[in-house]
Amino acid sequence: MADLRLERVKEFLSASNLASNTQKSYRLELERFIAWSDKAWIDVTPRDIASFKKYLKDECRTRQGKLLSPAAINQAITALKSFFKWFQLAGYLDLTAVLPTAAVQFEKLGEPLPRHLSLEQMEVIYQAVTGDEDINLRDCALLAVLTHGLRAEDVSSLNVGNYDGIRLKFLRKKDKSDAIVPLRQVAREQIEAYLERRRSQQEELTGDRPLFLSYDFRSGGQRLGYQGIYYFTKVRLGTATGISDLTPHRFRHTYASELVELGIDSLLARSLTGHKSEKVFERYIKGKRLAAAEDAFFKAIDETPKQS
Template sequence: MNYSADSLPPIKLIPIEDAALTRESGAIKRPVKTTPPTDIRWVKVLEFLRSKNLAPNSRKLYERELKRFLAWSELHYHELRPRHLALYKEYLRDELRTDAGKPLSKSSINAGVAALKSFFKWMCYTYPDIISTLPTLGIKLEKVPLPPVQSLTPEQMERVWSALELLGETKQRDTALVHILSHGLRAGEIVELNVGSFDGKLLFLPDTKTNEPRLVPLKKESREVLAQYLRSREERSEVLTSLSPLMISHHASYKGERLSYHGIYFAVEKIGELAHIVDLHPHSFRHTYATDLLLLGVDPSHARKLTGHQSEKAFRRYTLRSEQEAAIAAYYCAIGEEEAE
């Protein structure tokens, strides 16, 4: 049979993208739902964040910085090389701007680089088949002076103890909380403490920021305050077990539950307001504890063990003050004076 061009049916052209997104049924076109592919790189970031014992603020910082890096580079992890990370650091330093239009500070640049160093170290250890060599090798942090120690003066500590007397329902808990904070514990470490963490003399911290267990000896007054706090809870018919939270919330929505990281911050902020101390935060007590240890003459290596500082450089700012005090005392001793007139 011979066919002519006129006898052939008309050719209907269907654009490829339309064919992928629609399915024809007569004259009706029904959209076909499509799910964008998951960025496998971000899946690894989430796994990394879940594996780390990070305080809420640290987790937010890591998440923000890793998101920023993934938005900057489309390379897969196995394709990254040190030169790419060096370029990214240049981007943070020379191109990125704050909301106010200013360049990032050296501390902010270091926060971004440190987050990448931590993540890729974890990737290299957890997935050596994906990353066999660290792409952050050779990428150095910006040199910044150590921030000053924000320890409280004896007079400020007296105001803190006086402020605790003005509290109502939370007075006993917050007094115990300040006693624990005054032994150098981080807020995130206190959140994880259970009743079984306290043996009547020491606090045992199995999970810390440095992933190393730590024993914290409590002075007599603090031991008694903490023991009384736990007895008062039992007197209110609370059944305490070794896994019961050491510190509990008094918030209406979470009453009796484990005191959260933010709960600790709110409690300390309230104490600061009553004590008329601007910007009092949980870490203020940690700074004070580390400084006092050295002023008492505790060996710096022992002091670091007690505070759980992994970095000798980070701990150096506490030793500076004790060395200054010792130098002043040596001067007055040398010239035969007990103290400055």
């Protein structure tokens, strides 16, 4: 017989408005809890949740054999909190009942390390994407869009019709909110150059055509997927530039920091990045502020230390 606990998880995910990657993450975390506990969802107690958190901290390991990070533990707690909130609203728990996840606390996260890319690093990245072959023109346009703070999953979903010559208009996959992201002139020029190349090859660029195509021999001409975007940044750009841990999300951090440096009001900046929470947005730019404070200190004492 099917495990009814798994059936409730499927029901929860079907009823949710979560992005596909978040759904996958929540499913994995809830399945981990099911493997750890033999209790039905309705019988789970606050003590069970506390014991599970202790298990995550003290016993659970990554594939590399390391203990879970505080962020990974918080991800598991978030999945459980979200599930039990739905479980109650769906009528499986009395609305007056105290949720078993009510008392569990998130792990404290350390101060964020700077995740933004420096001007020097960005210059190296731009120099690594050159050439006039189809894939080079695609990569220039792709980098131009990534540097405007879009999540990789949103970039993959873009169609030609989402670009109006000045801005990108699309629906964010994470929360299904409307997004309008204006583009710099150089970004517009790079997108136009890429689209013009495709037009010259007799491709009919209707509004529902993917904005970015794959040039992989197995999927050439199809939509560039989420994994393809990560490969472009982490492997191709990372290898060419020597910048470690280069991911699409680092461009998002860089864009958020840039908006603040430009003096754009935080509320307006968040409308461009899609951050609903001021607290989360502050975490994005705090690393930049710490780095700026360090630079100001060394400038004030007229000292330029060598990079380690």
